[in-house]
Amino acid sequence: MKKQVVSVLLTAAMTAGMLAGCGSSTASTSKSASAGSSSSSSTAASSSAASTSTAASSNSVASGSTEAVASTSGAAGVGEATGKYALVPKSAGNPFNEREASGFQDALKALGCSDDQIIVSYPDNPTADSQITVIQSLISQGVSSIAVAANDASALDAALKQASDAGIKVCTLDSDVDADYRSVFCNQAGVKEIAQALMDAVYDISGGSGEYAILSATSQATNQNAWIAAMKEIAESDSKYADLKLDEIAYGDDEAQKSTDQTQALLTKYPDLKVICSPTTVGIAAAAKVLQDQKSSVKLTGLGLPSEMKEYIGDDDSHSCPYMFLWNPIDLGALAAYTSVALVNGTITGAVGDTFTAGDLNDGNPYTITENSDKASEIILGQPFKFDPSNIEEWAEVY
Ligand code: RAM
Numbered sequence: 001m002k003k004q005v006v007s008v009l010l011t012a013a014m015t016a017g018m019l020a021g022c023g024s025s026t027a028s029t030s031k032s033a034s035a036g037s038s039s040s041s042s043t044a045a046s047s048s049a050a051s052t053s054t055a056a057s058s059n060s061v062a063s064g065s066t067e068a069v070a071s072t073s074g075a076a077g078v079g080e081a082t083g084k085y086a087l088v089p090k091s092a093g094n095p096f097n098e099r100e101a102s103g104f105q106d107a108l109k110a111l112g113c114s115d116d117q118i119i120v121s122y123p124d125n126p127t128a129d130s131q132i133t134v135i136q137s138l139i140s141q142g143v144s145s146i147a148v149a150a151n152d153a154s155a156l157d158a159a160l161k162q163a164s165d166a167g168i169k170v171c172t173l174d175s176d177v178d179a180d181y182r183s184v185f186c187n188q189a190g191v192k193e194i195a196q197a198l199m200d201a202v203y204d205i206s207g208g209s210g211e212y213a214i215l216s217a218t219s220q221a222t223n224q225n226a227w228i229a230a231m232k233e234i235a236e237s238d239s240k241y242a243d244l245k246l247d248e249i250a251y252g253d254d255e256a257q258k259s260t261d262q263t264q265a266l267l268t269k270y271p272d273l274k275v276i277c278s279p280t281t282v283g284i285a286a287a288a289k290v291l292q293d294q295k296s297s298v299k300l301t302g303l304g305l306p307s308e309m310k311e312y313i314g315d316d317d318s319h320s321c322p323y324m325f326l327w328n329p330i331d332l333g334a335l336a337a338y339t340s341v342a343l344v345n346g347t348i349t350g351a352v353g354d355t356f357t358a359g360d361l362n363d364g365n366p367y368t369i370t371e372n373s374d375k376a377s378e379i380i381l382g383q384p385f386k387f388d389p390s391n392i393e394e395w396a397e398v399y
Contacts, residue, residue, distance in 0.1 A: 075355040075366030078338050079345035081111035083144025085337065086119040088134050090149045090175060090221070091126035091254055096281040096305055096329050097149070099399050100174065103333030104147070110359060111341060119143060126218050126254050128155035135159040139166050145340040147186070149174035153222040157181045169343035171350065173336040175223035179376030183343050183350025184369055186336045187378040188327040194279075194303075195230030197325050197384045201301040202244060202277050205322055209243030210274040213266045215287055215302075217254040217280040227279050247273060252283045259286035267298065278302035284324060288312035291320035305329075306387050306395035313392040323388035327381060330399055331361055335381055352377050 087104045089097035101120045108118045121138060123130030128151045138146055139162055146163055150156055150172055160170050160181040173186035188194075202212050214231075216224045228249060235241040247270045252259025259282055266273060267290070276291070276298060278284035284304040291298055292312055300312070300321040312321045338358035339348070348354040354369045361367075361381075372378045387395055 078342040092122035099329040100333035103330035107334035107337035128152035
């Protein structure tokens with residue numbers, strides 16, 4: 001009861017905060033998220049920026065306590081979840097991936113799945129090879145579907161083809177593979193939108209000129225590579241960014257220690273560095289600590305988990321990160337769960353134009369599968385959302 005009250009207050013506070021204008025170019029990524037961060041049994045708090053957000057939305061998939069929400073739109077729900085649904089995250093030990101997994105599990109539980117119908121298999125390393133081992137094991141277990149956050153754009157192709165040939169439905173989330181080897185990609189937000197938000201943050205925080213560096217995840221990660229390529233395109237196509245110089249793209253492999261070391265190396269190598277942009281939650285958290293502990297004048301932005309970045313977000317010299325972006329990883333995992341069930345049931349094939357409702361994600365409104373710039377099919381969860389001193393405290397409670 002107490003949690004529910006807190007949840008409603010949190011909703012109201014966040015809605016008010018967002019309506020008060022925390023970045024006009026960004027919007028909430030989510031309808032709902034699990035309050036109390038990673039606890040799958042926690043009471044759900046609506047985290048929607050939409051002004052329609054109400055206490056009714058506390059029947060979140062992330063609460064682990066609700067049934068599938070009936071569609072009010074006429075678009076098909078995903079149907080019954082009678083199969084075995086697998087998730088293969090990018091790596092173990094990354095809180096972002098754990099939240100993604102909790103969203104996946106809770107959505108399936110909300111659809112009535114028992115524990116043995118839900119498989120989350122973390123690879124031993126953040127590599128394609130480790131994911132191939134996991135995928136092969138899932139094929140031999142005879143799962144109905146595999147949702148994978150890929151560590152490489154094409155290295156999983158053969159293993160995923162083997163899965164499809166065995167009748168397993170394949171979708172991707174977070175980080176895609178070649179379109180021929182999956183039915184659809186559950187994309188957290190448009191690649192261009194994310195890249196634009198990051199490039200504009202670098203521009204803004206640097207004052208429009210000077211040196212910046214990127215601290216990425218692994219060098220093969222499809223998602224980070226796509227965002228970085230799009231950032232470069234944006235920077236090259238508009239003279240507004242002409243006075244910004246990209247010194248280096250460093251790779252921390254989504255490992256805290258390596259990301260720390262890479263941050264340190266950037267500081268040593270580039271004495272005139274002004275901004276580090278880290279489009280990975282692991283990288284940004286590691287860099288934030290290095291910069292803040294050293295009272296560095298170098299500033300940070302990128303994609304971070306509010307719960308990990310709370311102490312680093314601030315406008316003054318004592319904080320390393322003025323603001324950053326992300327989306328709701330719990331909802332992303334939930335979207336992949338609904339997509340998996342819809343694929344297995346034939347509610348969707350993954351083709352452009354297919355529609356389905358995913359519980360109360362997207363306010364219960366249907367998702368329509370769209371075409372990305374590579375003419376591949378994807379489902380967009382939402383838009384990158386900005387976290388700054390005005391809202392970081394509240395969001396740190398959510399994920
Ligand atoms: C890291 C992972 C993940 C990415 C986020 C922003 O946790 O690399 O793939 O989406 O950062």
